[in-house]
Amino acid sequence: MKFKINPEFDKRYDIRLANLDDVPLIMKFIDECWRKGHIMSRSRKLFDYEYVHETEVDFVIAIDKFSKDLEGIFGFIRCQKERxxxxxxxxxxxxDDHDNMKLLGIELAKRVYILTGCRMHIGNGANPNTTIPLRKIFFREKTAKMKQFYRLNKEIKDYKIAIIKDDSLENVETDERINDQFINYNLNKIDSFTELMNCFELNKMDIYPEKDAYYIKHRYFEHPFYSYLVYAIEINGQTEAVIILRQIDINGSSVLRIVDFLGCEKALVGISSKLDELMQDRKAEYVDFYQFGLEDEILRKAGFINREDTQNIIPNYFEPFLQENADIWVHYIMDNTRFFKADGDQDRPNQLN
Structure with a gap:
């Protein structure tokens, strides 16, 4: 997507990519203008993990040339090593407490394209009342709401995290009914990035965004606070896809969340019994799966239920814990775009002990 610089903004602001010297200023801005005590204003370790890559800082900033105040920020998360x-x-x-030029925020969003040279800028966790309309109007982007699917642990009767009014399970097709010949599905735990790269080739499919090896290693094997569970979905011994989960322990119970998926979605069809075993082994109430871009029918065959088809409450917020349902909105450009829970900044700490 091509945008032109509006030179009127450059008369008043220095709009540029941030550098390492700007980080304390950005963190102070977040504390004063976003939310007091926000984790990105308090944890330099988390800030650096999310936004700093060697000497590059993934923020576009606007500094008033006359007052020298930081007036606007636009942070972004890269999907590949290069931005x-x-x-x-x-x-x-x-x-909003200073007399800034109208549409400065829109100009910052356009400068993200101009200054990074990125192929596409997409987003999840967007505010449906502000960001979503703006992306439609000014960027002509497509918008949607992610779907939350889940599968209950049939051995759990006392739910402490979810509120379950309907504990029915989706009928799952057996291996024999999936195909004329027997197909063996398995979940094989992957303990290292090297092991993952040895069994699975990234980006074999025409799917957006492209997540490269740098991203996968940084996101799931080098996280400073969270531990992720990585499993290969094997069909007759061959890895066809990868699921990435995070276990959350709270209220004397636990849940499993599929936060990313790589590969062919049809590989999901035969894993329900393996997910059941994983939930039972970890005593998880359920496994949930926020996604956009996968086929509902495939997820149903995999044993998942669409949360919106029930009156159940499958929480999304855990830091702090809110026992309520939540919608996640996305904006995108290309067809064949997928979104998952850990994309962008959606699966990161909000609290640090």
């Missing part, structure tokens, strides 16, 4: 490919939007804010 000139696919990126997710993150923190987007212009000071």
């Amino acid at each position: 000139n490919q696919d990126i997710w939007g993150s923190m987007w804010k212009v000071r």
